[in-house]
Amino acid sequence: MAVERFVQGHGVDRDAIRIVPVSAENSAGVEVAGADAKLGEPTPPSGDEAALAGRIEVSLDRYETEVQTAREIFKEFKATDINVG
Secondary structure (H helix, E strand, C coil): CHHHHHHHHHCCCHHHEEEEECCCCECCECCCCHHHCCCCCCCCCCCCCCCCCCCEEEEECHHHCCHHHHHHHHHHCCCCCCCCC
């Protein structure tokens, strides 16, 4: 949601935003499923809830938006460990 706020609400170019997992384990686990599965392989049944785990890092080019505006957007969507640097 924060990414969409930057892009749609503040005109930040999507190419200026990076989203990466913090650790080697991606944010939805390590099992291959869905779009990660090879074409032709059966898709495992989906559960009621996404298997979200792990942290992600969202960063954007510093000059695409003001620092205070960026902090406010990240806080609005419950971001933690907000760093400027």
